[in-house]
Amino acid sequence: MLTYEVLMRVLILGIDGYIGWALALRLVSKNHEVYGMDNLSTRKAVEEIGSDSAFPLPAPEDRVNAVKEYLDADIKFYKGDITDKEKLREVIKESKPNVIVDFAEQRSAPYSMKDLDHAVYTINNNLDGTLNLIYLVKEIDPSIHILKMGTMGEYGTPNFDIPESVFIEAIINGKKDKIFTPRWGGSVYHFSKIFDSYLLAYYNQLYGLTITDIMQGPVYGSRIPEIVNESLRTRFDFDEVWGTVVNRFCVEAVLGLPLTPYGKGGQTRGFISLEDSVEALRTLIEHPPKQGEYRVVNQFMEIHSVNEIAQMVKEAGEELGLHVEIKHVENPRVEAEEHYYNPERRILESLGFTPKRFMREEVKNMIEDLLPYKERLERFKDVIMPKTKWRK
16 A cells, blocks of 8 residues: 555646645645646636636636745646547646546536536536546556546435445346446436446456546535635635535525525435545545556545534524524425435545544534625625526
8 A cells, every 4th residue: 555655646637626626735735746637617617607616716827826835836737628638648648647536527416407508518528538538548557546536426315225335236036146336316417427437347347447436425615724825725616506505505604695405405415524525535546446446435424414504504603693594495406305325434444534524613614714705705696596407
């Protein structure tokens, strides 16, 4: 196993994003050599729906300069699209990475459900990018570890314990066999991620590629220790299309708006803080699977319902002197609102990872970080309420 003293060359695809930028800061602070590629599509897509990051984002070259100034580290940034195979080939050959972290996908379920054009874009962008990455790694250096960001949402909400494994034993009509762990997505986005997993598992068996497929729960948070200056902040989305539920609730609390659980609010998921997400990713980068192995990791730290989250944000806001109400709204999605949910988590613990940030304390930090930006957030409060509906 690799140790923290080993310097690695890491290529982050989607480095301009919420987790991508935070991971880059963590890795350079630990003396890893970081390269990043991004086509800045999230900035454009968020602007498309009339929103913006809660924290102003410098241009990529200014972000890189800020890393040099405040962290005394270098990041090599390439502007490019993962679906452009020639650009991706150029970047992989130049950076010569030990590991490629792939965050370069359309990551919003609501965005994928807006209409036909957004659904087609999601499928084409995500699967074309995955296939380009697979074939170029095979061509350039099959020893490169592909660390792919999937989602716990691939599994849906099954009425069985979700294993942390590639295959499970199943009995169908009295016959036993191993099958790929069952998945059922809740949006076009989720189905694109499911097919990603099938492609990665298939090409692992075909070519012996080394792959970590991360099933990560929703991420929340606004800070990691490396953000020592405002120019180093990562993006923070809060609108109905791009904002995850915890981030959205915290902005609602800051703006004096009611917290808005969808439907009954019993939807239950596994969540992880931004700090724990980047540290878990660092752990997986520094402790790769065996060469030629396909590893599935369920990456979450706490299981909560939407109602529980709303109550935590309400209490945190009130501790900071805010008046916070909770008001359920019609659920725009097609999903189970009351269900069984029990995923397994063992691999990260076996690698020595322990969580540091928990939601009850972290939502208070988030509200504190957002309060100075209240005036900026006021300009975008109309994009918070759900408008994108699964059934039209």
